[in-house]
Amino acid sequence: MENPVSEESLNASSGLREISREEILRALQEIGELLESYSVLMENLSETGDVDQGSENTLVKHKEKISGQENVLKDLELLEKFLAFILHRIKSHRLTFRLPYKGKQVEIEENTELSELSDHLSQFQPVLEKTVSEVLALTEGREAFQSPRIRMLLVSLASMYKAVIRQDWSDVELCLNHINMITTSKESKELVDHIGDIVRKIHDSFKELSMDYPIDDLTHTTDEIPDAVQNLYRVIRELEESANTNLDMLERLNNQAEFDVGQAKEAIEVLSICSDELKTLMKANPDIAKELAEVRVSLAEGALVSLKDFQGVMEEFQGTYLSLLSNQSYQDLTGQTMKKVIAFMESLQYQLIQIISKEAKPEASVEEKKRDTSGEFGPDAKNRLSQGRVDDLLADLGF
Amino acid sequence: MPLDPKMSVLVVDDFATMRRIITNVLKQLGYETIYEAEDGTKALQILETEKVDFVITDWNMPQMSGLDLLKAIRASEDKKNIPVLMVTAEAMQENIIKAAQAGVNNYIIKPFDAKTLADKIAKIFS
Numbered sequence: 426m427e428n429p430v431s432e433e434s435l436n437a438s439s440g441l442r443e444i445s446r447e448e449i450l451r452a453l454q455e456i457g458e459l460l461e462s463y464s465v466l467m468e469n470l471s472e473t474g475d476v477d478q479g480s481e482n483t484l485v486k487h488k489e490k491i492s493g494q495e496n497v498l499k500d501l502e503l504l505e506k507f508l509a510f511i512l513h514r515i516k517s518h519r520l521t522f523r524l525p526y527k528g529k530q531v532e533i534e535e536n537t538e539l540s541e542l543s544d545h546l547s548q549f550q551p552v553l554e555k556t557v558s559e560v561l562a563l564t565e566g567r568e569a570f571q572s573p574r575i576r577m578l579l580v581s582l583a584s585m586y587k588a589v590i591r592q593d594w595s596d597v598e599l600c601l602n603h604i605n606m607i608t609t610s611k612e613s614k615e616l617v618d619h620i621g622d623i624v625r626k627i628h629d630s631f632k633e634l635s636m637d638y639p640i641d642d643l644t645h646t647t648d649e650i651p652d653a654v655q656n657l658y659r660v661i662r663e664l665e666e667s668a669n670t671n672l673d674m675l676e677r678l679n680n681q682a683e684f685d686v687g688q689a690k691e692a693i694e695v696l697s698i699c700s701d702e703l704k705t706l707m708k709a710n711p712d713i714a715k716e717l718a719e720v721r722v723s724l725a726e727g728a729l730v731s732l733k734d735f736q737g738v739m740e741e742f743q744g745t746y747l748s749l750l751s752n753q754s755y756q757d758l759t760g761q762t763m764k765k766v767i768a769f770m771e772s773l774q775y776q777l778i779q780i781i782s783k784e785a786k787p788e789a790s791v792e793e794k795k796r797d798t799s800g801e802f803g804p805d806a807k808n809r810l811s812q813g814r815v816d817d818l819l820a821d822l823g824f
Numbered sequence: 825m826p827l828d829p830k831m832s833v834l835v836v837d838d839f840a841t842m843r844r845i846i847t848n849v850l851k852q853l854g855y856e857t858i859y860e861a862e863d864g865t866k867a868l869q870i871l872e873t874e875k876v877d878f879v880i881t882d883w884n885m886p887q888m889s890g891l892d893l894l895k896a897i898r899a900s901e902d903k904k905n906i907p908v909l910m911v912t913a914e915a916m917q918e919n920i921i922k923a924a925q926a927g928v929n930n931y932i933i934k935p936f937d938a939k940t941l942a943d944k945i946a947k948i949f950s
Binding site: 676679 | 839840841842844845848849852913934935936938939945
């Protein structure tokens with residue numbers, strides 16, 4: 426753990442006493458409830474758009490409760506230090522625990538239960554470090570109250586603490602991921618934006634269809650994506666085959682054209698020789714010179730000109746052939762674009778699976794459901810992804 | 825017509841159809857000796873065994889990309905002066921800059937036409 430709180434500083438700040446696992450859990454629960462009531466307050470504030478006197482009073486009361494000196498844990502900041510202290514001890518393989526308190530110093534020898542708990546708590550410490558300052562800042566100005574991101578942070582923290590009490594570590598991990606997303610470093614903002622884009626697309630699709638998607642349908646959609654991907658691969662293959670077929674035909678045509686051009690050239694040469702011989706014959710036989718001249722003209726105007734025209738056509742063909750060859754390269758581009766679409770679909774499938782996994786989690790006990798009013802991470806009784814939930818998710822991501 | 829029909833060309837692309845297209849265009853332009861490789865690794869093997877006067881390569885390929893091939897050629901003492909023409913769908917400005925920094929001689933964005941290919945080759949050897 427970076428910057429662990431030193432034993433000395435903790436010892437110096439207050440006395441130490443033994444703390445039980447139950448006390449830690451109770452403390453966490455208390456903080457979770459406080460944070461939850463904060464989130465309810467934030468919700469009210471965002472709905473009314475104003476802070477009335479009643480809300481102000483509630484806020485002040487909460488602030489006093491959080492920072493009250495009479496609590497087992499003085500405030501969130503102290504909790505953070507305490508966790509850091511525990512982790513520091515574990516790191517140095519001395520599994521003894523002390524709690525800053527007014528009472529005397531008592532050390533607890535190695536305790537496997539606490540050790541396990543501390544392992545899990547180790548995940549919270551960096552998050553706490555960040556959120557403590559945000560939560561405390563919350564008590565300083567109204568602007569912070571109105572930030573949906575802060576509100577969601579409080580909701581997530583409350584859910585996380587409840588998950589700790591339930592010892593539902595997978596839910597804790599889910600909450601932590603969520604908290605990490607909400608706390609905005611540059612990188613996490615980019616991640617949130619990226620996920621937000623995907624969620625927005627899903628959200629827009631739902632809106633367009635003007636209906637809620639039952640999870641069964643969503644699952645069905647997810648199941649269909651591999652088929653769609655396979656179909657796209659098939660289209661890529663077929664396009665490639667088509668391009669190769671075109672190339673085969675073009676090559677045959679070009680070979681034939683080259684052969685014909687060669688033949689034409691030879692014919693032109695032969696005819697030129699004939700023309701020259703006719704000229705010679707005309708000189709040698711003046712009596713039939715006129716007839717020979719007519720033959721020569723016919724030869725020149727007919728066959729020779731036609732052959733030269735043919736040669737011109739063939740040259741034009743060469744240009745067309747090159748263009749057709751180049752045009753086949755679009756197939757490569759189409760294939761690459763389709764591969765990108767496939768990658769996107771597979772990513773979308775992954776996202777959908779995440780949503781389905783989250784929605785389709787086994788139902789919590791009735792008591793837990795009553796306790797967890799946030800509904801952000803708990804199971805959805807209707808097992809459906811509602812419009813409201815999608816909207817919440819969007820708001821959650823800063824949209 | 826080519827500057828020198830005797831010049832040998834190495835065409836590197838993982839997509840066989842694209843190799844076939846470029847090879848046909850080159851033949852039409854008059855080049856007689858054309859080698860083909862499906863990625864940078866195979867291209868380097870050919871460069872070791874054959875006399876190649878210039879290379880036309882794609883960017884995105886398995887095993888070894890066109891950019892890595894370019895870097896490998898420029899790092900080789902006896903091959904560093906072989907001209908390399910990149911024919912690719914990578915049209916991002918940053919990628920073109922990367923290729924330029926690695927020492928590419930010219931860069932053609934797919935889809936291309938035969939005239940562009942002929943012009944770029946002529947420019948390389950001008």
